[in-house]
Amino acid sequence: MKTVRFAEYRQYEQIRTRANNAVMGLLAGAGMAAHLLQLTEGSDRLLSEIFPNVPHIRRLDMKSVSARAILTSGDVHLGAMTVPYVLGIHEDFIKTCLGMLQRAGHTLSKPDVRYIKAWTQHEEIERATGGNFSPVELQQFHILRLMRNCSIHAGGLVDADLAKHLASWDVTSEASWVARAGRSPRSVQLGDQVEFGHGEIVASLACTKALAREANVLLQPALSREAWADLVVEDAVGELPGVLKEPPPQRQRRIKGFARFHYLPLTLTETEISDAIMRAI
Template structure:
C-alpha cells in the first residue's frame, strides 16, 4: 500500500494553512503563559494594566489588576482550545471537499454524490471511501467524529454533552481509547448527557494530529482512484499556476513538467507520454 503523499497544489495549500494555524495556536497559548509570567513582576500592585502598560495596543480592553489578569491568562488554554479545535476541523473539512471534487472530476463518483458528501464533515470521509473503494483507519475516524460532536455540543448545546457524543464515546474500542489517551492524557468514558464538554491544550493537539493523519490517508486513497490523465492535467495546471510567466516551447514545457511531476507527484510515476497528452488536451 502506498504511504508517500502526492504534493498536489491543493494539498500543499492545506498543509501550509494547517502549519500556519498550528503555529498561531501554539503562539497564543505560549503568549498567554509568557504574559502571565511577566505579570509576576507587578504582583501585589493595585494599579490596572492600562496604567502599568499604557503603550500596549488594546490594553484598555483588559482593564484589570495583575491578579485578575493572571487568573484569566492561566486558564486561557480552555478558551483557546474551544476556538482552535473548530478552526482545525474547518480546515480539514475544506480539504476533504477538494478531494471529493477531484473524485467527481475523475469519474470516481457522480457530481451529485460528491455534493451530498461535501455537505457535512460527518459524511465526507465515508464519501471518499465509497468513491475510492478504500478505507480510513477506524481509530482516526472515531477520534474525529468525537471531536466533531464535541464541537457541535459547544455550538448547539451550550457546551453540554449530547446523547450523540456520549453514544459515540461509549462505542470506542480499546485501541481508540488508547489512542485518545496517548494524545489527550485523559478519557471521555465518564461523560454523561448534560455534562460540561471542555476543550484545552490536549484536545487542540489531538485535533491537529488526527486531521493531519486523515488528510494524508485521503491523499493516498486519491492516488489509486484518480486516473493518470487527471494527475497529468493537475501537474500542468500546477505549473501554469506556480510559473505563470513561463513562455518556453513545447520541449522546454515538457522538461519542466517532468521535473514537477518527479518532485511533487512522484508516487504517481507519471511518464512522458502522460504529460505530453496533458499538453495536447490543454
C-alpha cells in the same frame, strides 16, 4: 505513506501549519504573560497603568492577579475556538478531495459536494475509492466533531450524540486519544460541560493531519493516470507562468521536473506528461 503534493494539498498544509503556529504561539504567549505578571503580584494598579502602551489593554483593565487567572486558564477558551477552526480547515480540504473524485467520474451521494455533511465526508471518499481510513483516526475525528457541535449547538454541554459515541469507543482509539491529549473524555455524562484544552487542540491537529494524508493516498489510484497528468499540467501552468508558450523541449523538461518534485509517487511517464501538455495547448 507517500503523498502527492497537488496544489490543494500544498495549500492545505500551508494553512494548517499557519494555524498550528498561531495557536501554539498564543498558548505560549499567554503563559509568558502570566509569568510576567508575577512581577506585579500584590500591586493595586490596573493593567492599563502598568502597560499603557499595549494595544487594547483597556479591554482587560483589571488588576494583575485577576488577569493572571484568565491567562493561566486561557487554553480552555483557546481550545474551544481552535478545535472548530482546525476541523473547518480539514473539512474544506476533504470537500476538495470529493470534488476531485467527482471530476474524475466518480458518482457521489450529492451532485454538489458542498452539501455533503461533515459526518459523511470521509465515508463518502471510502465508498468512491474502495479504500479505508484508519478507524482510530476517524473515530477521534468524530469525537472532536461532536464535541464541537455540543459547544456550538448545545450550550457547551454533552448531548446524546456525543454520549452515545463515547460509549461505543474502543480501547485502541481511547488509548491513542490519551497519548495525544493526556486525558480521556469517556467518563463525561449527558449534560456535563464539554471541556477543551491544550490536549484537545493537539488531538485535533494530529488526527486531521493523519486523515488528510490518508485521503491523499486513497485518491492516488482512484484517479486515472490521464486525470493526474492533466492536473500536473494545470498545476504547473499556475506555478510556472508562461510555461506552455516555451519551446517544446524546455516546456517538457520544466513540467517533467515539476511533476517529479510534487507528484513523484505517481511515477508519470514522459509520454503521459507530453500528452497532457498537448491536451492543454
